[in-house]
Amino acid sequence: MSGRMQGKVALVTGAARGQGRAHAVRLAQEGADVIAVDVCAGFDNTQYPAATTEDLAETVRLVEALDRRIVHRVADIRDLEGLTAAVDAGVAELGHLDVVVANAAIVVIQPYDKVTPAIWQEVIDVNLTGTWNTVMAAVPHLVQAGGGSIVLVSSVAGLKGLPFLVPYVAAKHGVVGLMRAFATELAKHKIRVNSLHPTATDTPMNQMESTEGPHPIEADPKVAPMLWNHLLDLGPVGMVDPVDQANGMLFLASDEARFVTGVTLPVDAGCSIF
Numbered sequence: 681m682s683g684r685m686q687g688k689v690a691l692v693t694g695a696a697r698g699q700g701r702a703h704a705v706r707l708a709q710e711g712a713d714v715i716a717v718d719v720c721a722g723f724d725n726t727q728y729p730a731a732t733t734e735d736l737a738e739t740v741r742l743v744e745a746l747d748r749r750i751v752h753r754v755a756d757i758r759d760l761e762g763l764t765a766a767v768d769a770g771v772a773e774l775g776h777l778d779v780v781v782a783n784a785a786i787v788v789i790q791p792y793d794k795v796t797p798a799i800w801q802e803v804i805d806v807n808l809t810g811t812w813n814t815v816m817a818a819v820p821h822l823v824q825a826g827g828g829s830i831v832l833v834s835s836v837a838g839l840k841g842l843p844f845l846v847p848y849v850a851a852k853h854g855v856v857g858l859m860r861a862f863a864t865e866l867a868k869h870k871i872r873v874n875s876l877h878p879t880a881t882d883t884p885m886n887q888m889e890s891t892e893g894p895h896p897i898e899a900d901p902k903v904a905p906m907l908w909n910h911l912l913d914l915g916p917v918g919m920v921d922p923v924d925q926a927n928g929m930l931f932l933a934s935d936e937a938r939f940v941t942g943v944t945l946p947v948d949a950g951c952s953i954f
């Protein structure tokens with residue numbers, strides 16, 4: 681097989697399902713071997729179903745069906761020690777590490793005055809500290825490999841103050857800060873760092889189990905245009921597919937982007953047009 685990722689090894693967090701699975705499969709289609717990490721467990725404050733070990737096994741099956749190798753580990757990106765052990769085990773088996781897709785995250789949708797300290801802390805711990813942990817666990821291996829590409833998955837909410845997402849917006853803007861700071865310091869190691877900014881994407885994260893009445897946007901319709909996806913006929917409720925995000929990631933991860941670092945790439949159907 682020959683492809684744009686031939687001979688590379690890629691770490692993908694949140695690989696059990698959704699965009700993480702799409703990233704793993706797309707990388708494998710282009711020739712990469714994969715280290716797949718997922719917590720496969722629920723969270724205290726999320727309003728949608730948790731990923732399972734069966735989901736992670738399906739990602740493994742899809743990558744192996746492409747004749748690529750995949751090492752999978754159940755680990756929580758909030759646990760630096762456990763995550764480092766998982767990444768180290770994957771590198772020991774697959775030989776090296778070239779690409780990191782820091783994709784794992786959670787979302788909690790609440791108006792600002794319904795955000796509890798526990799919600800704030802859980803979202804910041806996973807989406808910001810967990811992303812920092814992912815970079816810290818991976819970088820020694822990228823340095824060892826002589827360079828590489830890191831893609832931090834943020835969101836349109838990392839570029840705009842989207843409504844009803846205060847902790848998520850803060851964490852995803854923080855991911856942009858991580859991206860820029862790491863891009864500066866890691867350039868001397870030939871490690872590029874960029875961020876990907878999805879709009880609403882058709883994954884289980886969007887299957888909210890709403891038990892608390894109408895969506896907050898119904899009480900505050902003035903903010904609805906902020907969610908508008910200009911390229912989609914369905915406007916604010918339209919979604920793109922996980923593979924659209926994977927294709928954006930692939931460009932940033934590939935050698936085609938060898939002089940691209942420190943950029944925020946929206947794959948958002950125009951949602952972040954100013």
Ligand SMILES: NC(=O)c1ccc[n+]([C@@H]2O[C@H](COP(=O)([O-])OP(=O)(O)OC[C@H]3O[C@@H](n4cnc5c(N)ncnc54)[C@H](O)[C@@H]3O)[C@@H](O)[C@H]2O)c1
Nearest residue numbers: 694698699719731756757784785835878880881883884885
């Ligand atoms: N789906 C969307 O509409 C959308 C929009 C913008 C950005 N994003 C971002 O895209 C990325 C992927 O989201 P998705 O839509 O595929 O969601 P998803 O919930 O379908 O998948 C996320 C995966 O990450 C895993 N995960 C979460 N926290 C983890 C942790 N602490 N440790 C290890 N694994 C963990 C989950 O178990 C799950 O398998 C996230 O960073 C998300 O914030 C999603």
